[in-house]
Structures are given as structure tokens and as C-alpha cells.
Amino acid sequence: MKKQIKKKHYNNLYTGFIHITNHGYAFIHINESQKDIFIPKNKTNRALEGDLVKVKFYNKKGIKIQGEVLKVIKRKTQQFIGILKINVQSNNKYGIVHNNNIHVDILIPIQRLKKYHHNDKVLVKITSWPKKYPNPFGKIVKGFGSSGEYKTEIFSLLEEYGISHTFSKKIENEAKKIFSKSILDINLRRDMRKVNTFTIDPLDAKDFDDALSIRKLNYDTWEIGVHISDVSHYIKEGSLLDQEAYSRATSIYFVGKVIPMLPQILSNDLCSLQPKKDKLSFSYIFNINRKGEILKNWFGKTIIRSNRKFTYDEVQSIIEQKKGDYYEDIYTLFLFSKILIQNRLKHGGFYLEKVEVKFHLDKNNDPISLHLEKNNDAHRLIEEFMLLTNRKISEFVSLNLDGNPSNNLYIYRIHDVPDFQKIFLLKKIIEPLGYFLDMKNIKNSINHLLKKIKGKPEQNMIENLILRSMSKAKYSTKNIGHYGLSFIYYTHFTSPIRRYSDIIAHRLLYHYLNNKEYKLKTIEFYEKQSGHCSYKERIAIDIEREFLKYMQVKYIRKFIGKEFDGVITGFTDWSVYIDLLLFQTEGMVRLRDIKEDSYVLNSNNYSIIGEKKRKIYNLGDKVKVKLIDANIEKKQITLDWIENI
Known part of the structure; x- marks a missing residue:
């Protein structure tokens, strides 16, 4: 009797992606309804996390929908990175590869493990999974070294996300060719080499994207130049190097190591605004008075010669002690940056104090000490001039002289309004801690909250909740403004050595400045590029976070x-x-x-x-x-x- 009832209901088929828990049971979400199909442990039929599967399911009254996997239509992937475990004592016939994201271990015949050791991190490919076996069989495609070691963790992470840590011979050769042919073309460039110019960067920086210049014109007016490496001068659109840079779309910054977007001969040498060398740049130069009012703007190609490279710490010390190299220039820039911050906050921009976890590494790249680096005046000085440049350039492209929209095509950095439900949840979470959010005036209320939590133990937690309630910033040709900064027009222009989006912004600006010398593509072309840059940026953030977590766990073991x-x-x-x-x-x-x-x-x-x-x-x-x-x-x-x- 029971069997007949089952059969009667057992006629529903569904195709979907499977989510398998670490305990082995699984769920498949039904798009048409809000329900999930529950798959018991013994009914997953060799499916793995994320696979596309065909399911047969039945619905008993009052019980959740249950089903079984009939077949795997398409594997999410055949390859996994995991840790090899070899049980020498029991003289097993197999080693196993364990991966935290899948619910079963992969078996490797012992005779195929001669090159590898217990606890090695490896890339394994599933070769077969006979019906009667609870585990799949596989072969090792690549070894990364012992699990938990610095290099092993970096290279296995890059492999997992499909990012190469080297450049092909072809790409390296093209970079060398550009380097050897580079003749400084100064005919159509504004010569800024005699103006005091310097770079301000972290101590370990090797790619200097941006430099600042300053000179006093009269008792009430200064000329400030923000000079950005002219990467697009060297990298021609459509070239092999351009395709490679686009494919990577961003440099990736690990603790102690960078995976650059461009080969080092370009990123750390030719394009880098090194001191005492003539360098090509794309600049925003403006006159500003004592009150911080901008009187005149100029955008164009320049040649510069940086007098000196400063670290953030050196500049911070000059600001605090009011003495040192180029003290007057640096202090003047610092005073202007303070006015720029005040103006930005007046218009409703957020003021989040970023805290970065920094490690000192020994010669084996093991973390020996940790310090929390807060944004200081030196960081804010650079940040404000970069924000100003990104805003002014996008305004220049987007507005006519009369202030009306020009409808010019451009790449924007956009940031949507926050999700109201997430903000409401934030409000409910902070109320028991004695904080309040005004839902009618979210921006000012959040800024007020940020001031109140400063220095409190819960500061980091609340700042993270605020960030999570915000939309993610991204690139697009469709401008909706930047909510967090309170800018109507904003782009990314200031880091072309490490971000492809900025190279796009350079090419488009050059088109508008130089009487259409650079030929525009379709809006769809730039929208696709924008989407790709946003996607790659998210991946880079995930990789960097995951590696930082590894370093934190490794460091904390000693406590x-x-x-x-x-x-x-x-x-x-x-x-x-x-x-x-x-x-x-x-x-x-x-x-x-x-x-x-x-x-x-x-x-x-x-x-x-x-x-x-x-x-x-x-x-x-x-x-x-x-x-x-x-x-x-x-x-x-x-x-x-x-x-x-």
C-alpha cells in the first residue's frame, strides 16, 4: 500500500543547482516558489556542491518536499584544491584529498603519490566515480607545497581563482619592446619639470601612480598639479599587452607580495613616477586661493620630474613637527586637503576611518608582528587630492561649460543608495547599544553615528555593519552618482598602473581633449568593459581578504x-x-x-x-x-x- 502512495506523488521532475551541506544532506532551491527540495544523504547520487542536477521529488502533506538526484547534468567543476592526507600507518591503498567546500574526500591510488607528501596542498581532478563507491577517484594535476606555508597559500589561491602569477613570454617581450622604444614625446606636453613635485606612498610601494606638484603664484593663489602616470600612452588599445591588462583588470595585493596587472618592467619602471627621472603623465592642474576655492582647471598631458619620493610616515612627521624637506609645500597641501574634506562632509559624504591590519614578516615571510594602521593626515592629504581629481575629470567630460549635461560617453564609478531593509536592520542592532538612526535623514545620521562610536570597542563592528548595509560601488557608463562620497559625477582616473578602469578613463578623456583623435567604440563595448572591471575587482577583494585571514590565523597561533x-x-x-x-x-x-x-x-x-x-x-x-x-x-x-x- 505504502509503495503505491509514494508512486502516486512521485512524478515531479526538476532541474536545478544543488547545495550540499558538510553533513552530506542537500537542498535544491525551486525558482518558481520559495521552497527548497530536501535531499537525504543517501539520495545525492554522486552530486557535488554547485552541480546542475535532475531531481525527482514528492510532496507529502505537512512534510517538507523531499527528493532524490536522478543524475548529474553538469558538474560545476571537475577540479578541486585540497589537502592531501596519507595514512602511512594503516598502509592504505589510497591517499585522500580533503576540500572544505565539498562533502566527500577524493581518493588517489597510493602508487600515484610518489612525488607528494602528507599535508601537501594539491590541485586534483576527478577521473571517475563508480556507482557503488561512496567517494570519487582522482589524479593530482599540480602540487603547491606544504599546506600553511606562505608560497603554497598564495599560489593555490591564485590557481583557485584562475589567475596566473607570471606573464607569458609573448607579453614580457612586448613589454620589453615598449620599454626599449620609449622616447619621451614632449612636443604636445606641458612641461612641469621645473615645478616642485613629489610622490607620497607606502614604504614598500614600487609602482608610483601619482605625484603632486605645487607652486605659489601670488600671495593668495597656488597652482596645484595632480599628475597621473600616462599608462595609455604606452599601452595601445587592442595590443597583446592591453588584452592581458584587461583580462587581469587589477593588481592583487597580498601581505608582502603583489601580483601586478602589468609586467614589472612597466609597472615598477617605465610607467612608475620615480624621482629624478623625466616621466610622462596625464594631469589635472588647477589654481586655488587661500579659502580653498578653485579658480581655474586644466586637463592634459604633461612631462614631470619628481624631486623626491616620500613615505606616508615621513609626510606625517613633517606635518606634525612642522619642519623637514619641502615643509612649506607639504604643509600647504595639507591645509588645502583639510578644506577639501570639510567641503565634502558638508555635502553629506561619509567619513569612515579605515583601519588596516599590517604585518612585519621575517625572511621566510612568516608574520612576526602586527600593527593596526589608521588613516592619518598624510593618507588623507593624498586621498582628498585623488578624490578631487576623479570628480573634476568626470565633471569636465559630463558637463558643458554652461553646466548642462554634455551626454558624453564616459566610465563612472557609481554607488547606489543603501538597501532600506539593511539600514533598518542596522538601526535595530545598534539600539540596544544606545545608538540611534534617523531613517528620514540616513546620511547625516550615519555620519553622526560614526563620530559617536569613534574610539569605542564596538567601533569596528558597527563600521562593518554600516559597510554591509551599503550597496557595492561599481563601474558603469550609466551614471547614477556616488552615494557614499556625495558626488554627482565620479570616476577612477588616478591608478592606471594597477586598475584597468582608469586606463579606460584616460583613453576617453584623451578623446574629448584631443579633438576626437582616439576613436570611440560603442556604449555596449564600454559597458561590457565596466562590468568586467567590477567583476574582477570583487574577485581581487575576496582573494586579498582570504589571504589576510590566513596571515591573521598564522600569526595568532603564538597566543x-x-x-x-x-x-x-x-x-x-x-x-x-x-x-x-x-x-x-x-x-x-x-x-x-x-x-x-x-x-x-x-x-x-x-x-x-x-x-x-x-x-x-x-x-x-x-x-x-x-x-x-x-x-x-x-x-x-x-x-x-x-x-x-
């Missing part, structure tokens, strides 16, 4: 057993996430390991409550924890809860 202050940043049904203030990194405590009471997640998802004592912990609460484990493989930090009474 196992020590106690730290933390701030609660998140909850799940079974764990609490805690930001360790000293390291600006997140660790986790399992709810079941909290001894002081039995805690459960409140229905609002952003507080927990003790079943006996009814004590509530909210997001942003300060707690004391002990570091008990730092797992490099999983990039996971496990903490113990010290009674917080």
Missing part, C-alpha cells in the same frame, strides 16, 4: 592559551562570532561551550539569552575570551568564553 578582550559581531544557532580587538580578526565560540548558562539564539538573530539566568548578550557587547585553537587549514579561530559576569 594560544592567552586571554583577550573581544566584541560580539555575530550569532548562528550554535555559535557566537567575536572580534578580537587587538588583532581585528574574528574568532568563534560554540554556544554549547559557554559554561555560565545554556544560551540560545533569540528570534531576532542578533542576541542570545541564557535559559536559567535570562542574561542577554547583544551584538556589540564586550566579552572576555581565551584563544584555544587557530586552524590554518580552515582559516578558523576557536575561542573559549570566560565567564562574563
Whole structure:
């Protein structure tokens, strides 16, 4: 009888992408409804996370929709990066490759493992998965070295995201050719070599994209130049090098290593605005008076000669001590940058204080110390002049002299208004901590909130929540303005050595300045390029974050057993996430390991409550924890809860 009932309902077929949990059971989301099909462990039929599968499902009254995988239509991928485990003691016939993102290990016959060692990180390809076997079989395509080592982690991450850490011979040769042929073309360029000019960059920078020049014209007027490396002069559109730069779209910055968008002979040499060398640049030059009013703008190609390269620390020290090389020039630029900040904030721009985690590495690239770098006056000085340049250039292209839109095609950096629901959630989360958000005046209210949390333990957590509630900035030919900066017109022009979007902005500006010498393509062409740059930027951010997490976990291992202050940043049904203030990194405590009471997640998802004592912990609460484990493989930090009474 039972079988007949089953058959009666067992006539629904569906195709979709499978999500398999670490426990082996799975879900498939049905697009037409809000429901998921539940697939028990023994019914996944050799499917892997993300595969496109055909499912047969049935719906019993009052029970969730259940089903089974009939077949895998298309694998998401055949290749996985994982950690090789060889169990020598039991003399097994197979080594296994473990990958955190799939629910089964991949078996490799022992005789194929002669070149590899236990705990090596490897790229493995699935070769077969016979029906009767619970695990697939595979072969190792590539080894990266021992898991947890600096080079292993970088190269395996790059492989995972399909990014090459080297350039092909063809590309290198084309770069060398450009380098050897480079004759300084100064006929049509404004000569700025006699004006005091310098670069300000991090200590370890090798690619100098931008330089500033300044000279006093009279008692009330200065001429300031923002000079950006003229990369598009050297890299011709459609060339092999251009295609390579477009494909990469951005440089990737790891702790201690850069994967550049352009070969080093260009990024660190020919295009880099090094001191004491004549260099070609694309510049924004303007006159400004004592009040910070811009009197005159000029855009065009220049030749410059930087007098000196400064680090941010050197410039900060000159600002603080009011003495040093080019003190007067630097201090004047600093005073103007303060006026620019005030004007920007007056118009509603956000003022987020970025904190960067910086490591000192030893000769093996292991982290030996950590410091948190805050944006100081020197950083803000450069930042404000770059923001101004990006804004003024996009205004120049987008507006006629009378201020009306020119309808010229351009590449914009756009930032949409925040998601109202996310802002509402932010409001609800911060209220128990004594903060308030005015939903009718979100911008001013957020700026007020940012001021209030400055220096408080929960600052980092709330700033991250604010960032998460914002839309992601991206590139587009369709301008909607930049919400976060409060700019109607904004582009990226100031970093063409490391961002392809800026090369596009240079080419288009050159077209409008030089009587259409550069031929425009279609709007679809630039929109496609914009989308590609946005996509590659997201990937670079993900890779950099993942690698930083690895470095943080590696560094923090030496503090196992020590106690730290933390701030609660998140909850799940079974764990609490805690930001360790000293390291600006997140660790986790399992709810079941909290001894002081039995805690459960409140229905609002952003507080927990003790079943006996009814004590509530909210997001942003300060707690004391002990570091008990730092797992490099999983990039996971496990903490113990010290009674917080």
C-alpha cells in the first residue's frame, strides 16, 4: 500500500543547482516558489556542491518536499584544491584529498603519490566515480607545497581563482619592446619639470601612480598639479599587452607580495613616477586661493620630474613637527586637503576611518608582528587630492561649460543608495547599544553615528555593519552618482598602473581633449568593459581578504592559551562570532561551550539569552575570551568564553 502512495506523488521532475551541506544532506532551491527540495544523504547520487542536477521529488502533506538526484547534468567543476592526507600507518591503498567546500574526500591510488607528501596542498581532478563507491577517484594535476606555508597559500589561491602569477613570454617581450622604444614625446606636453613635485606612498610601494606638484603664484593663489602616470600612452588599445591588462583588470595585493596587472618592467619602471627621472603623465592642474576655492582647471598631458619620493610616515612627521624637506609645500597641501574634506562632509559624504591590519614578516615571510594602521593626515592629504581629481575629470567630460549635461560617453564609478531593509536592520542592532538612526535623514545620521562610536570597542563592528548595509560601488557608463562620497559625477582616473578602469578613463578623456583623435567604440563595448572591471575587482577583494585571514590565523597561533578582550559581531544557532580587538580578526565560540548558562539564539538573530539566568548578550557587547585553537587549514579561530559576569 505504502509503495503505491509514494508512486502516486512521485512524478515531479526538476532541474536545478544543488547545495550540499558538510553533513552530506542537500537542498535544491525551486525558482518558481520559495521552497527548497530536501535531499537525504543517501539520495545525492554522486552530486557535488554547485552541480546542475535532475531531481525527482514528492510532496507529502505537512512534510517538507523531499527528493532524490536522478543524475548529474553538469558538474560545476571537475577540479578541486585540497589537502592531501596519507595514512602511512594503516598502509592504505589510497591517499585522500580533503576540500572544505565539498562533502566527500577524493581518493588517489597510493602508487600515484610518489612525488607528494602528507599535508601537501594539491590541485586534483576527478577521473571517475563508480556507482557503488561512496567517494570519487582522482589524479593530482599540480602540487603547491606544504599546506600553511606562505608560497603554497598564495599560489593555490591564485590557481583557485584562475589567475596566473607570471606573464607569458609573448607579453614580457612586448613589454620589453615598449620599454626599449620609449622616447619621451614632449612636443604636445606641458612641461612641469621645473615645478616642485613629489610622490607620497607606502614604504614598500614600487609602482608610483601619482605625484603632486605645487607652486605659489601670488600671495593668495597656488597652482596645484595632480599628475597621473600616462599608462595609455604606452599601452595601445587592442595590443597583446592591453588584452592581458584587461583580462587581469587589477593588481592583487597580498601581505608582502603583489601580483601586478602589468609586467614589472612597466609597472615598477617605465610607467612608475620615480624621482629624478623625466616621466610622462596625464594631469589635472588647477589654481586655488587661500579659502580653498578653485579658480581655474586644466586637463592634459604633461612631462614631470619628481624631486623626491616620500613615505606616508615621513609626510606625517613633517606635518606634525612642522619642519623637514619641502615643509612649506607639504604643509600647504595639507591645509588645502583639510578644506577639501570639510567641503565634502558638508555635502553629506561619509567619513569612515579605515583601519588596516599590517604585518612585519621575517625572511621566510612568516608574520612576526602586527600593527593596526589608521588613516592619518598624510593618507588623507593624498586621498582628498585623488578624490578631487576623479570628480573634476568626470565633471569636465559630463558637463558643458554652461553646466548642462554634455551626454558624453564616459566610465563612472557609481554607488547606489543603501538597501532600506539593511539600514533598518542596522538601526535595530545598534539600539540596544544606545545608538540611534534617523531613517528620514540616513546620511547625516550615519555620519553622526560614526563620530559617536569613534574610539569605542564596538567601533569596528558597527563600521562593518554600516559597510554591509551599503550597496557595492561599481563601474558603469550609466551614471547614477556616488552615494557614499556625495558626488554627482565620479570616476577612477588616478591608478592606471594597477586598475584597468582608469586606463579606460584616460583613453576617453584623451578623446574629448584631443579633438576626437582616439576613436570611440560603442556604449555596449564600454559597458561590457565596466562590468568586467567590477567583476574582477570583487574577485581581487575576496582573494586579498582570504589571504589576510590566513596571515591573521598564522600569526595568532603564538597566543594560544592567552586571554583577550573581544566584541560580539555575530550569532548562528550554535555559535557566537567575536572580534578580537587587538588583532581585528574574528574568532568563534560554540554556544554549547559557554559554561555560565545554556544560551540560545533569540528570534531576532542578533542576541542570545541564557535559559536559567535570562542574561542577554547583544551584538556589540564586550566579552572576555581565551584563544584555544587557530586552524590554518580552515582559516578558523576557536575561542573559549570566560565567564562574563
